[in-house]
Amino acid sequence: MAYVLLVLAIAFAFLIALFAVQNSTMVSVNLLAMSLDASLVLVILGAAALGFLSALMLQLYVQLKMKYQLYKAHGRIRQLEEELAKKQEVTSAELAKQQEAAKPEPASAD
16 A cells, blocks of 8 residues: 555656646736745645645644544543443342342241
């Protein structure tokens, strides 16, 4: 699997290099009152990098949220297991008392 990812990364890097060579013209980027002259490939790759970072931050938030929910769920599971163990002890003690009370007393030989 690692080799497949490596081959895909190399192919993607090659495509980016090819794209950069073919799109080296200068463009003007205007945002509000700012103006910037830059290579088209830098503008496109910059936008792609910002999109990647935005998606990465969102994924990080989701992962942290899921880990916290998992942590809370494990705590709840431990709490419920402790409650179950206590109830089982009480139930087994009550069952033992009932069995003790249900035993017939030996008849005394007078």
